[in-house]
Amino acid sequence: MGQVASNIIRYGLALLFACTVAHAFAEKRKVEIKSADFWRSLKRGDETINRLIGNVLLMHNGATMTCDSAYIYPDNHFEAFSRVVVSKDTTWLFGDYMDYQSSTDVGKVRGRLVTLLDGKTRLRTQFLDFNTATNTAVFTKGGTIDNGQNLLESDQGCYYSNQKLAIFNSKVEMKNEEYRIKSDSLHYLTEQDIATFFQQTYIWHEDVFMSLRQGYYNKPNDHFFMSNHVYMMSKEQESWSDSAHYYRSQKEGEMFGNVQLYDSAQHAISLGDYAKLYEDRDLAYMTKEPAGILFSDDPKDDTMFIKADTLLVRRFANTDSATLMRDSTRKYMHAFFGVKFYHPDIQGVCDSMAYSAIDSLAEMFYSPILWNKENQMSANKMEIYQKNNQLHRLDMIDAGFIISLDDSVRSYYNQVKGKLIVAHFAQNDLYKVDVFGAGQTIYYLRDSLKLKGVHHANSTDIFFYLKNRKVQKMNYVSGSDGKALPPKDIDVKDLTLKGFSWQPDIRPRSRYDITRRAIRPSGRQQALTVEQPKYVVTERISKIKNAFFPPENIESFKF
Numbered sequence: 001m002g003q004v005a006s007n008i009i010r011y012g013l014a015l016l017f018a019c020t021v022a023h024a025f026a027e028k029r030k031v032e033i034k035s036a037d038f039w040r041s042l043k044r045g046d047e048t049i050n051r052l053i054g055n056v057l058l059m060h061n062g063a064t065m066t067c068d069s070a071y072i073y074p075d076n077h078f079e080a081f082s083r084v085v086v087s088k089d090t091t092w093l094f095g096d097y098m099d100y101q102s103s104t105d106v107g108k109v110r111g112r113l114v115t116l117l118d119g120k121t122r123l124r125t126q127f128l129d130f131n132t133a134t135n136t137a138v139f140t141k142g143g144t145i146d147n148g149q150n151l152l153e154s155d156q157g158c159y160y161s162n163q164k165l166a167i168f169n170s171k172v173e174m175k176n177e178e179y180r181i182k183s184d185s186l187h188y189l190t191e192q193d194i195a196t197f198f199q200q201t202y203i204w205h206e207d208v209f210m211s212l213r214q215g216y217y218n219k220p221n222d223h224f225f226m227s228n229h230v231y232m233m234s235k236e237q238e239s240w241s242d243s244a245h246y247y248r249s250q251k252e253g254e255m256f257g258n259v260q261l262y263d264s265a266q267h268a269i270s271l272g273d274y275a276k277l278y279e280d281r282d283l284a285y286m287t288k289e290p291a292g293i294l295f296s297d298d299p300k301d302d303t304m305f306i307k308a309d310t311l312l313v314r315r316f317a318n319t320d321s322a323t324l325m326r327d328s329t330r331k332y333m334h335a336f337f338g339v340k341f342y343h344p345d346i347q348g349v350c351d352s353m354a355y356s357a358i359d360s361l362a363e364m365f366y367s368p369i370l371w372n373k374e375n376q377m378s379a380n381k382m383e384i385y386q387k388n389n390q391l392h393r394l395d396m397i398d399a400g401f402i403i404s405l406d407d408s409v410r411s412y413y414n415q416v417k418g419k420l421i422v423a424h425f426a427q428n429d430l431y432k433v434d435v436f437g438a439g440q441t442i443y444y445l446r447d448s449l450k451l452k453g454v455h456h457a458n459s460t461d462i463f464f465y466l467k468n469r470k471v472q473k474m475n476y477v478s479g480s481d482g483k484a485l486p487p488k489d490i491d492v493k494d495l496t497l498k499g500f501s502w503q504p505d506i507r508p509r510s511r512y513d514i515t516r517r518a519i520r521p522s523g524r525q526q527a528l529t530v531e532q533p534k535y536v537v538t539e540r541i542s543k544i545k546n547a548f549f550p551p552e553n554i555e556s557f558k559f
Contacts, residue, residue, distance in 0.1 A: 113547035251279035291515035308335035457482030
């Protein structure tokens with residue numbers, strides 16, 4: 001945007017300077033009468049008016065002007081009537097009537113239809129002022145510009161032939177085979193096919209809606225740049241950012257600053273300061289303090305917040321669910337490096353994490369730790385299964401360890417350890433634990449609140465059940481050995497199992513430990529109320545009949 005905007009500014013300054021110099025210093029040459037079929041002089045008081053009839057040919061400022069008849073006044077101003085044509089350099093202008101002031105170099109061209117041609121660019125209106133010194137044209141009562149690819153219209157506008165630049169203001173509407181655009185202010189470089197937006201702009205493409213306040217559209221590169229309150233919406237997704245690039249032919253996009261991606265189908269929101277999107281792969285990744293938010297349709301269900309150095313989000317909207325269920329490697333969200341997440345019933349940290357919305361499975365890798373109520377759980381890898389948006393099962397794979405605080409004053413901890421631990425949940429509460437392979441436990445025995453002793457046990461497999469978060473029954477299977485020590489015989493070496501690591505300080509305590517970014521509400525309803533372009537000027541002009549149209553081959557036009 002910077003280069004295009006700076007070009008526009010340079011053009012504007014150059015045009016302003018050119019106009020000032022032209023009017024202040026340029027030598028005012030008289031209108032030259034080159035030819036006419038008939039010439040009559042008329043007296044009006046003390047003035048002599050020359051009337052030219054038939055094949056009138058005039059020149060001024062290097063512009064050639066023809067018409068069927070004309071009145072030349074003493075002050076070197078003239079009126080041209082019927083089949084008016086103005087030509088200068090690459091610009092051709094056609095109308096029914098022109099009032100030309102040589103002192104200002106401006107011809108006011110009027111007609112049922114006024115047409116300006118410049119190469120492939122065509123400007124059509126009914127009221128056009130053309131400056132022969134600066135090669136500029138201005139309309140104020142509605143006009144259109146098209147070049148065979150894009151069509152633009154507005155209430156007011158101007159065209160700078162030397163720079164091949166059109167500037168549109170007030171009710172600007174644009175369209176081509178791909179996009180419909182509505183803007184308050186738009187600059188269009190006709191040869192480069194680049195449109196620059198300077199005020200509130202809305203864009204429609206198939207089922208996609210975009211809103212921005214500044215940016216540009218480079219049609220040859222099929223590239224949009226959007227900035228200042230950027231909003232995009234499709235059938236199931238919404239996004240917000242400070243600025244964004246979209247490359248349609250490459251099906252890629254980038255978003256910068258205060259990014260929010262909302263996916264109603266996946267029940268997910270992603271936040272960050274940078275996002276890269278790959279449309280053909282239904283893939284996006286986010287960096288710069290990203291956070292993911294997972295929720296359900298049921299307002300009773302709590303929301304999960306996730307943060308990491310990088311979030312990778314994938315959609316599978318175009319694939320049937322049966323195929324996805326057979327392919328467990330296809331995950332919805334991946335979180336890499338420094339992962340933390342918070343849910344009122346479960347919190348965790350790990351190095352990386354993968355989540356599948358298809359089978360409600362979350363996998364935690366590299367030193368994962370999970371907290372549920374008063375329980376801390378860890379292993380080399382964890383798999384979390386959900387059912388009906390609640391915790392269903394947790395598999396602690398390789399070096400599983402469960403710790404819960406029994407007495408904070410004396411640092412007593414209940415502990416379970418094994419090669420594989422499977423924890424079962426109901427209503428998000430732990431109610432059953434299965435330990436497989438090299439099972440070990442330390443459990444403090446109490447009668448009500450009074451400590452009765454500590455129980456140490458080793459067994460290949462261990463199964464125990466809980467009620468109201470208290471152990472009710474423990475089954476030791478295959479090679480069990482154990483001992484119960486009374487309180488007086490408890491030694492410090494009996495307090496922990498090998499590998500014990502209690503880490504409450506790194507436990508996320510609220511969603512604000514994950515992200516403090518605000519979550520924007522949906523803008524869908526507001527976007528749907530934005531009135532789409534109607535192209536009323538184009539429709540009005542297209543209905544004009546019996547106008548003086550330029551020839552199909554402009555090069556064949558003879559003066």
